[in-house]
Amino acid sequence: MNDMTFKTVFTPPQPKILATNPAKIIAEGVDVYYGEKHAIKNLSLTIPDKAVSAFIGPSGCGKSTFLRSINRMNDTIPGCRVTGVINVDGQAIYDPSIDVVDLRARIGMVFQKPNPFPKSIFENVAYGPRIHGLAKDKTALEQIVTESLKRASLWDEVKDRLHQPGTGLSGGQQQRLCIARAIAVNPEVILMDEPCSALDPIATARIEELITELKEKFCIVIVTHSMQQAARVSDLTAFFHLGILVEAGDTDEVFTSPQEKRTHDYITGRFG
């Protein structure tokens, strides 16, 4: 393996989105190892605030790994090691002075498979605010729950059964419940790891709609296997391949005139 493969081969011009939106997350020279395996190689990327950034790429290319590095979820995996710098709002999140718990409250996460707690819908959303002490009393907590469910456009469907188990909802509703749970702690960034891969097209459309609404308030990073989805919802697209960030840029640019051959081959379906 020569030195070239460790670098983004092509340095694109500054994406236009960064001109209008300030940078929220800046990664510089990030390497991630799972034991001996070098999963992310020398990655540098700037993610804009109040916008949707999509990571695309074939399976095993490291996009989920990088996503999980942003809120340090990789810490829970034994043998996982992250080097390099990831800054959120100019703060290095791998700095020893950073408390992971606070960080994860600022950077929420939605997982691939809907994973509501086996508790009531209310409890699912209320859990985060409760452990962070965001609500002073019961009324305030109820307000946060209502507000979060409304923002996750789930309120109308569940307002009559808040105290029924969250696991009884449909897959799409469960995923929106997970989004409501994530936004209930009032994070700055929401990471979504293939949030629609377990959902049917109608539920997917609702989540995509929701993502578009949520980007008004949050910095959203989404990992997706569907290039159409990336094209529909995202402002910035980053293409990963074999642990390397191949190309990152404005979504329209990446999809219409990719600068890299590998990107072109992937989005036209030659591989992946």
Add this chain to the structure above:
Amino acid sequence: MPDIVLTAQQQRTRKRNLTEKRFRRLCFAAIAVTAVFLAFLVMNLGIKAVPAFTSSAMPLTINVEPDKVDSTAIASGDFPGMVKDAIAKLMPKVESRADRKKLYQLLSGSVADEVQHRVMADPSLVGKDVTLQATLSADADMFLKGQQTSTTKFAGTAPLSLAADGEAFKISAQGHGFKAGEIVLTPTGALRVTETSAEGAKAEALVAPDETGAVAAGQWQSLQFSDGEDSRRTSDLEAVWLQRFTDQGKIQSMFDKALFTNGDSRAPEQAGLRGAFIGSLFTILVTLLTALPLGVAAALYLEEFAPKNRFTDLIEVNINNLAAVPSIIFGLLGLAMFLNFFGLPRSSSLVGGLVLALLVLPTIIIASRAALRSVPPSIKEAALGVGASHQQAVFHHVMPLAVPGILTGTILGIARALGETAPLLMIGMIAFIADVPGRITDAATVLPVQVYLWSTLPEAAFRSRTSAAIIILMIVLLCFNALAIFLRNKFERRW
């Protein structure tokens, strides 16, 4: 040639189907054999245990004579003497000292104790009559239940001619062939047949009849025993007395409360399981309170917090191996550690419970770890994702989902501890302890050890007590397992 291919295919399919059928039959046979064994065990125990659940008693009126008991020192009164007099009154013909003693021994020693208790509770009874249901001794009880010998009774349907022949008697009855050893009861006496001939039989008196001559049909009866007098504990004379009491309608069979309310005793009719039951309860309580927190904490640490390295691997291997260590080794460990090193009281439920806690700890740890591991990691990730700390994620989300598994493992471990005998032998819980323990530091025994103790005793009555104790132990274990199933279903949550 598609036909041939098809046939080969068909043959293979047929062979496979046959194999599957054969396998199913084998499995069924295994179940059937197990069921037969189990049914045999339960039936055998049940049949043997039935006599232990009832005891025989007869009403007895005892005169608390003031000259036998001083109302200022009741405890030293001669209560056995009063009971002796009371039963002698019922059999006025018994005069010799030896026979009176025998008569008294038809009753349980507990009768005198009960009279004493009543008088101590109410000293005004001195000089009055006390009437109570006097429990019969185990031997008398076993005889009445047909456990010593099988008795065949003949009602005298023809008149009996009875003539004195020196010391002995000559008897004959039409249509009844006497056998040697048969006992003939006339209204006033009892005879034992010694010799038989064509025209009648020779008999000796057990209780001399008042008059000879003819005894009308229906006024006499006879008893034949399958075992000779030498090979049973109840003599012919005692059998006559018991038959008399039965004919008078005095003897009643009732539920044997003593089995549940008494501690251990050398007299079978007074031996009960209460001491062992309370001992088991204390022991299990100590085991539960020690093993559950330790086991769950160890499992939590190993599963959720411990770094994965050689040291934790070593611990894991050791825990798995400990689960397979013979239980008696734990008894030796308990003996060396709790008794000899820490000097805790010998034979106590405290030490027994600690030893059993050591024994079930590996089981609980393994079960708890399996339960914790079976919680989907997505739940923990979800909690971490909203900013819960590792500990919060474990205690708020992983633990509650693991509780049914942990409880099931614990209860099954406790059930195993409840049935364990060997380690307790090593720490002295095998001693004969008649008192019901009141504290965990008191000397005690437990149900399975009680079963073992009773099974070694020679008295026939203890055989049925042993079976009864086994049945009670099994019922207790069954309750534990039922509780485990109930808890698992109650706490089980789906996701």
